[in-house]
Amino acid sequence: MTRTAGQADTFRAVADSSRRTLLEALAEGPKTFQQLHALLPLTKSAVSQHVSILLAAGLISVVVAPDRRRTYALVPEPLQEIDDWVDQYRGFWTRYLDGLGEAMRRHRASRPDTKSGRRP
Structure with a gap:
């Protein structure tokens, strides 16, 4: 854009x-x-x-x-232009952070120490 x-x-x-x-x-x-x-x-x-x-x-x-x-x-109306431009990237960041969160959950679940609540 x-x-x-x-x-x-x-x-x-x-x-x-x-x-x-x-x-x-x-x-x-x-x-x-x-x-x-x-x-x-x-x-x-x-x-x-x-x-x-x-x-x-x-x-x-x-x-x-x-x-x-x-x-x-x-005069706040021109700031809407910035919000509209940033909005293009909100979907990217949402998908990226959701993917990162899922990867972290999988990583934690694969560590046996995490399941017991103990840390090495």
């Missing part, structure tokens, strides 16, 4: 741990820039760049109050 340009922006935006920290905070509710800045050990300029990337990717929105204070909020 090939990703669209919009999906690529979403993937790039969440690839950075600082931006993920901002998204996690915004998932709890809207925040001011000052609140977002307080979360990261970065300059205001660096946080502003991260916020700009999240805005461009459509992952956050901004409301400017009459006093010019900006409040940022999470």
